[in-house]
Amino acid sequence: xxxxEYPQAALEYVQSRGWSANVTKLRDGLYMISGSREIDSTSxxxxxxxxxxPESMVSIEHIKYLLKAAQRKSINNIALTxxxxxxxxxxxxxxxxxxxxxxxxxxxxxREDAEMVKLTVVDRAKYF
Numbered sequence: 688x689x690x691x692e693y694p695q696a697a698l699e700y701v702q703s704r705g706w707s708a709n710v711t712k713l714r715d716g717l718y719m720i721s722g723s724r725e726i727d728s729t730s731x732x733x734x735x736x737x738x739x740x741p742e743s744m745v746s747i748e749h750i751k752y753l754l755k756a757a758q759r760k761s762i763n764n765i766a767l768t769x770x771x772x773x774x775x776x777x778x779x780x781x782x783x784x785x786x787x788x789x790x791x792x793x794x795x796x797x798r799e800d801a802e803m804v805k806l807t808v809v810d811r812a813k814y815f
Contacts, residue, residue, distance in 0.1 A: 716742035733764035745773035
């Protein structure tokens with residue numbers, strides 16, 4: 688899956704989990720997916736940061752931006768998905784702030800013209 692397809696795959700995943708969501712391009716390689724859904728007459732909101740090339744590494748600055756955006760919008764369901772490596776400092780900040788990590792992996796297609804995408808949520812799976 689190319690970097691240009693990655694944000695759309697993440698958007699389709701959250702939509703498949705019941706979120707009404709949209710994706711916003713912040714800059715090349717950096718996107719934010721925001722969404723909401725109703726569960727048991729309770730309204731939930733989420734933010735998913737998507738980081739891919741040409742960004743070279745997920746940094747603490749990415750995490751700070753995600754946390755500020757979530758705080759500004761009063762959102763506590765936050766996650767990050769990336770096709771690139773995260774710095775140790777960013778990984779630590781994600782753990783400390785309960786930011787879920789969403790992994791998108793390519794699988795072997797069953798047909799030549801089909802690409803299957805597997806999305807797995809780690810940590811706070813009930814939110815995604």
